Amino acid sequence: MAAMKTPGVYIVEKNAFPNSVVEVATAVPAFIGHTEKAMNGNKSLINKPWRVTSMAEFRSYFGGEPTPVFEIQEAEGTEPELLLNGKGYKMQQSNTAYTLYYNMLLFYANGGGPCYIVSVGDYTMDFDAEKFTAGVETLIKEQEPTMVLVPEAIYLEKSACVALQQAVLAHCGLKMKNRFALLDIYNGYRSRQDPEGDPVNEFREAIGSNHLAFGATYYPWINTSVVSEKSITYANVDVAKLKELIEAEVAEWKDEKRQAQIAEQLPKLEDAELEQVDKDLLHTVLLQNSLVYRSVLKEIRQKVNLLPPGAAMAGVYTMLDNTRGVWKAPANVSVSNIVAPAVNISHDEQEDLNVPLSGKAVNAIRTFTGEGIKVWGARTLDGNSLDWRYINVRRTMIFLEESVKNAARAYVFEPNEANTWLNIKSMIENFLRGIWKRGGLAGSVPEDAYSVHVGLGDTMTPEDILEGIMRITVLVAITRPAEFIEITFQQQMQKS
Known part of the structure; x- marks a missing residue:
């Protein structure tokens, strides 16, 4: 207020309303993996989190799809994957399985939006667990990401994959405490009765018991359609054996x-300097005439399209957050660009997935007749916790905490007295009222849904005031999903 030293009329303006809480983003995943390139103009983006909003942007900064190459091997002592000329064969990928590009296609096909990409190397580098872990660490300085995924982790050695997933959980639940990890199950394409071991139990035993409320996983892997028939040619095969x-x-x-006709074209298979027009002609002729060629390409396409479900679920989370809100449980929704789950799960088989003794719930992806493929689970890995059992509860609390935390920063160093307390309380209550009206908090009236407490004798002692501490307590009733619906039928006596 200006000092009144000259006679006259002075205007004093006062704020009538408290500050508002700006809602933070809830669905901004960060993907760590290998890309074809990582360049912004002439500057490298290796190990630099970079925000993209579409596949077009992804391609401009990080390049296109990889070229997986498969060897055709005789199936000796194992069940053949395909029969060629009366003999059994299997297909084995001979180069590194770079799949981040395919996972990004799956993410955007299921409703994905803005996300961060951390490229830890290009398609000439082998997978290295330390590089992936370093890529996770680069996210510490980024404020916006709310989910973390490392889709290529499942192609590391099993022990390295587990260590990396534990590092992701620690990043989300210990260092940042405002992010959610979507983990994939190692060998999750196998049945739980597989002679080589139950992938679900192996995951549960290996993942540990720390920070489980900040992560979730899904089973089984999924057969997708992100890689089309046009994408696979003889360039993806060991041409000598083919x-x-x-x-x-x-x-x-x-x-x-x-x-x-075929004899004329076959020698071109091993010609590395063939013109693109001749390559297309060779591919077309072989595709139209050779059953062996069609069978091999179909098997390769099926193998490349077998992906873990984490990226698809990140897309589902994004779609639901944008249409329903973060408080909607990400379950009972269809998953796009999926042909079938790698393993069919029955009602009875899901019982141990959803409610295990260890509490480490694994959410199922199931096929329902007439309804398609749906996500049929909404639990975190901390299934025994009544506080953090459900994914939407954990993510809603992160959303509320971060939104209020950012808004309260404006009051740091303000006088720690009644006027400031009243402003902060009004600000938080106005924010929570808006969330309650949209269905994010449970209660028939606002008083049942939330309450905010701040002040001397309520949340603070005189010693807190002297030490410069302002304590605010926010109580919220977050909506929980109706996971089990019981309908009771009973006969009654005839009345007429």
Whole structure:
């Protein structure tokens, strides 16, 4: 207020309303993995979190899809994956399985939006657990991400994958305390009755017991359709073995014209300097005439399309947050670009997934007749906790905490007295009232949904005032999903 030293009229303006709480974003995942490139103009983006909002942006900064190469091996002592010329064969990828690009396609197909990419290397580098962990650490200085995923972790050695996933949980629940980890199950494409071991139990035993409320996992892996038929050609196969198998197939034909047509094209398989037009012609001719060629490409496409479900769920979280709110449980919703789960789960088989003795719940992805493929679980890994059992409760609390925390920062160093306490209380109550009206808090009236306490004799002692501490207590009733619905039927006596 200006000093009144000259006679006259002075205007004094006073704020009539408290500050408002700005809602933080709830669905901004951070993906860590390998990309074709990582460049912004002439500047490297390696190990630098970079925000993108679409696949077009992703491609401009981080490049396109990888080129997986598979070897055709005879299935000796194992069940064959495909039969070629009367013999059993299996397909084995011979180069590193870079899958971040495919996971990004899955993320955006399921409603994904803004996200952060941390590229830890290009397609010439092998997977290294330490590089992935370092990539997670780069997110410490970023405020916006709310989820963390490392889709390629499941291609590391098992012990390295577990250590990395534990590091992700520690990052979310210990260092930052405002993020949620979406973890994938190692070998999650296998059945729980697989002779090599139950992947779900192995995950539960290995993941530990720390920070489980800040993570969730899904089973099984999913057969997707993100990689189309056009994306797979002979460039994805060991051409020497492929040529040998096609020659054996052609030798059995009785149509000499077709034999001559294929014989003319086959030598081009091993020509590395072939023009693109000739490559396309070779691919088309083989695809139209050779059953071996079609079978091999189909098997490769199925293998490349087998992906863990974490990225799809990040997209589902984003879609639900934008349409319903973070308080809606991310379950009983369809998953897009999926052909089928890798393992079919029955009602009875899900019992141990959802309510295990250890509490480490694993959310199921199931097929329902007439309804399609749905997410059928909404629990964190801390399933025995009544506070943090549900994903939406944990994520809603993170949302409320971060929003209020950011707004309260404006009052740091303000006088620790009644006027400041009243302003802060009004600010938080106005924010919570808006959340309650949108269905984010439970209660028929606002008093049942939330309460805010601040002040001397309520939340603070005179010693707190002297030490410069302002204590605010916020009580909220967060909505919980109706996970189990019981309908009781009973006969009654005939009345007429």
